[in-house]
Amino acid sequence: MSHVERDFAGRIRQKGYRMTPQRQLVLDVLCAHGGHTLANDVITAVQAQSPYLNRATVYRVLEFLCALQLVTRTEIGGQVVYELAEEETHHHLVCRLCGYAAEWDGRALTKLVDHLLAEQDFQAELNHLAISGVCGQCRLGGDP
Amino acid sequence: MSHVERDFAGRIRQKGYRMTPQRQLVLDVLCAHGGHTLANDVITAVQAQSPYLNRATVYRVLEFLCALQLVTRTEIGGQVVYELAEEETHHHLVCRLCGYAAEWDGRALTKLVDHLLAEQDFQAELNHLAISGVCGQCRLGGDP
């Protein structure tokens, strides 16, 4: 699915902000890359197409897009990663050994959230969780 | 409970490393502070007692203590925090609004871990989780 259909420009203008080539380009890159993207990778990819686009601008655009909730910002293993915000909540299973991140719908989390609210009076916000561990392949393979 | 009883010196020497005043001091500070401690807070507290102890040394000591698993390192909301490793696993419920972090034994997590292993072939490592959300008080109080 192309992100063009999601009408980011409209959503940005609707809130009184301006659509610019820079913002479009960052959105393009996040869409093309898919999944978690490092700020640095965004910068590299963006500059491959438009060399004079500044790093500071990319940071500002990412911050802006996060504020509008068009993009999510997550920390995984000390790395900050960005991703286009999806409609459905989803989560990531990140293998400590090979770095592979599987998606996971997290349906099993609802019980946990209910439990925390009932027993701990705590409203957990688990919209975009990254769970660390070891994937099946690495567990069988030992470490290379 | 004083951490002296836990014989950190013995555990360090047992593995062929040396006990030094610097390492002792960092352990003292982590014990006195209790709970999550920022690297910067460790440095400040340590230097209050021994002004010439270097920042770089504190970082090296913390890294060393983590490698020996005497100290845990966790990321919460973009902050890296250190804490004396406890025998029992425990977790933290961090309120996004007031920053308050409640402890939680995480017994309800075992079902989740079992589920992930069975359904996703993924061995989750949830030894020291920090769950973000909103605590009861902030939920009732609105935002001040």
Add this chain to the structure above:
DNA sequence: GTTCATGCAAAGCGTTTGCACGCAT
């Protein structure tokens, strides 16, 4: 025409590194 967004360069922050000295063993 107004205002918001960008480019540039510089500084900021927390953290890491190289090297020589000093102390625990």
Add this chain to the structure above:
DNA sequence: ATGCGTGCAAACGCTTTGCATGAAC
């Protein structure tokens, strides 16, 4: 006496900031 651990200072990488220019509305 040996070599691990420290102090110092400098550099590092990532990110943020101030200001003048330029583009979107």
